[in-house]
Amino acid sequence: MKLKKLHIIAPYPKGEAPSQRFRFEQYLSFLEDHDFEIYYHAFHTPKSWKRLYKKGLFIQKFLDLNYNFLRRWMLLFRLIGAKHIFMHREMAHLGPPVFEWILVKIMRRKYIYDFDDAIWIPNYSAANARFQKLKCYWKVPYLIKWASKVSAGNDFLAAYALPFNSNVEVIPTTIDIQNQHTQLADQEKKPLALGWTGTHSTMHYLDFVVPILRKLEQEFDFQFKVISNKKPNYDLHSLVYQDWKEETEIEDLAEIQIGIMPLVLDAWSEGKCGFKALQYMALGMASIVSPVGVNTKIIQHGKNGFIAETTEEWENALRKLLENETLRKELGKHATQTIEQHWSVSVWKENYLKLIS
Template sequence: MPESPHANTIWTVVGFTAYPWEHALASLRLVEPIQQAGLRFIQGNLYDQVFLETISAADLVVIQRDFPRWLDAYLEVIARTRAARVPLVYEVDDLLLELPETHPDVAIHYYTPALLPMLHAILAADALTVTTPALAETLRPLNQSIWVLPNYLTDRLWPLREPVPRPAGTKVVLGYVGSDTHQPDLEYVAPALTRLLERFDGRLALRFWGSEPPPALRTHPAVEATPLQILDYAKFAGYFSTLQADLFIAPLVDSNFNRCKSSIKYLEYSASATPGVYSRVPPYEMVVKHGVNGFLASTPQEWESCLARLIEDQALRCEMGRRAQATVREGWLLSQHAHEWAEAYRQVQVSLQAQRTSRQKQAYLQLIARVACQARRYQDSLVDRVARQEGAAAELAARLEQSQRELQEISGSRAWRLIQDLWRLRLALIPHGSRRERLVTWLLERMMAMRSQH
C-alpha cells in the first residue's frame, strides 16, 4: 500500500453515524472522547446526506454502528476514504449481528436492512473499535485488528454530586432508567419486584423513566412510569441529575448479546452516589465488587434478597452509593481516559502501513457489496409493493366510507321512511307464508305469463 500523506500523525478525524450528533451513541463513542483527546473532529454526514469533501481533510475516518444501512452513501465513503489513503475504522458498541429473538428491534426488523452492510464494514475496515473485551473476542474472527475503548462517564456532562438526603418517613424509591428495548430484561425481574411490593407494602415505590414497567406491574398503585424522549445526551444527563431515587436496578438477561454490552448504566447511576443491583454478567462483573460498590444478582431469589437489603438499610444504601461513586471517580471518567482514543488511532495508522488487503479479501468484500445491493433493491421493491397495496386499501376504505355515508343519507330520507311504512303495511296485510301471500304470488305469476304471451 502506498504511504499515506498523513503518515504517523492523527490530527483530524471525520465521523459518520446513523444518529443525530447530539445522540448518546454519537456523543459517547465519537464526539466527546475524540475532542477530549485533543483531536479535531468533523461531522461527515447528517443521516444519509454525506459530505464527501470532509474526507480530504481527514487523517482517519470512523464509521459508527449502522451508518452502512445507507448503502450507497456508505460505499461512497469507503471509495473516497480508500482514494485518500487514510485509515478506516469501524466503531460498534453492541453485537448488532446477534440480536436475541426477544429483542424488540427484531420484531420490527429495525436492523435487518443494515446487517449485510454492517458485515461489509467489519470486514472492510482497517480496524475495529469496540467497548468490551467480550465484544472484541466475538468479532475478532472477522477482523483481527481490534482495539477496546471502554465506555467512560463523560464527566463534563455528568458531574459527580453528593446524594440528596431523603426526608424521614418517605417511601423508598426503587428506580430504573432505560429504553423500551429492555422490556425482556425488566420482565425477567418482574416476579422479584412484585414480591417486594407485597413485602414492603406502603413503604416502597417503583419509578420507571423511559420504559414502560413490566406488564404485571403497570396497574399497581405504587408503580409510576415517566416517558422520555430526550435524544440530546447532554440534556439527558442534566435531566438524570434531577431524578430522586434511593436505589437503581440494571437487569440484563444472560445472552451473548448482553454479555457484550458495556457498564455505562452503572457509571450513570453511580454519578449521583446511588447504589444499585446489577445482573451478574460480564459488563457489570468487570466493575461491581459484590456487596461493596453494588450488588450482583443472577436469579430471582438473589434479586429479591439484594434489593431487600438495600430497601431495609438506609446506612448500607449511603455507604454503597459512596463507594460506587468513588469507583467511577478513581477509574471511569472520560477526562482520565480520552487519550486512549488518540493512542488507538495512531496505532491503527502505524499498523496500516504494514498491511495489504489480499485479492481474496477484496473479492469477498465485492461479493458482499453486490449481495447487499441486491438485498437493498429487493427490499425497496417490497416497500414499493406494500406502498401500492396500502394505496389500494386506502382507496377501498375511502369508497366504503362514501358508501356508508350514502346509506346513512338514504336511511334518513323521507322516501326511505315511506318505503319502510309501506313494507310494514304489506307485512300486516300479506304476512310471510300466509295463504294470502301464496294467492298474491300466484296472481302475479299468472299476470306475468299472460303479458309474455302478448
C-alpha cells in the first residue's frame, strides 16, 4: 500500500515542547501504523532552539532567525502538491502570516490548524516586551479562517475559533499511560513532597501559594519540589529545585505525592488545557487546582482531586492532604482512573486519525 505523506509544521524541534509532545507527537507512531509517512518541519533547528533563551549570543541568534526563515521559504516548495498538512500554532514565530497566505491563497493547499493556548492574547515577560509587536498576535484569526479543519485544545478555544471557521473540533491534550506515564507516585515516601512543574514563564502563578506554604512549614515536615528550567527565588525552607530534563521527567514527577496548579482567572488561563493536572493525575497523585478553564472539567472536587480558589480553600486542601495519607491514596486512585477513561491517548487516538484523514 502506498504511504500517505503527512507534513507536520510546528514551532519547535520534536520532543522539546510540552504543547507539541502532548498534543500530537505522541500520536505519530499510531499514524505511521495507519499508512502515514511523517515529515516533521520545525521552525527552529535543535541548535537554534537551545540558543534562543541563553543570554547574549545576539549575532548568532540573528543568523539563526534568518536561516530558519530561509528554511520556511524552502519548505513551501516541498509542500507543492501536499495533500495532508498539519500545522501547530504557526509557520513562523515572528511576522505576519506570509507563509500561510502563500500556502493557501497561491499554492491552494489545505491545512489542519491546531492550537492549545489563547495565543491571540499578548502574553510575555517584561524582558521580552520590546519584541512582542513582531509576534503579530492579530494573525491567529486568519490562521483559523484559512484552515480546512481546526483542532482546539478545549471548549474555550473552540468557542473563539468558531466565528472564523465552522469546522472546529475539540481534541484535548492527552496523556500516554501505556508508553510514558507508566509510573505511580509513592504515597508512603518520606518526607512528603508536594510540587509543581512548568516553565519559568508560568512560575509567577506560584506567588499566590508561597505564603500558604510558608505558614504550613511551621506545622508539617514536607518538601516543596519545583521542576522547571529556572530556579525560583522563594524564601521557603521546604523548597527543593530540580532542572527539568526530558529523559527523567516522569521519574522526577513521580517523587511528588501532591501536585499543585494555581492559576488566575483571565482569558489566557481559560485557554490552558490542564496539562499539569493531567500529568499529576496520570501518576496517581492527589492534586489541587484553581477553578479555571478545563480544570473544572478534569477535576471532580473531593473525588479525584481538590479545586481551590481562595487562600482559605488552598490552605484547607493542602492541610487535608498533608495530614491524611489514606485520602491522598484514594484521590490518586480515582485520578488515575479518570485519565484512563477520559484523557488518555488510547481514548483519543481514533479522533486524531479521523482528523488527519
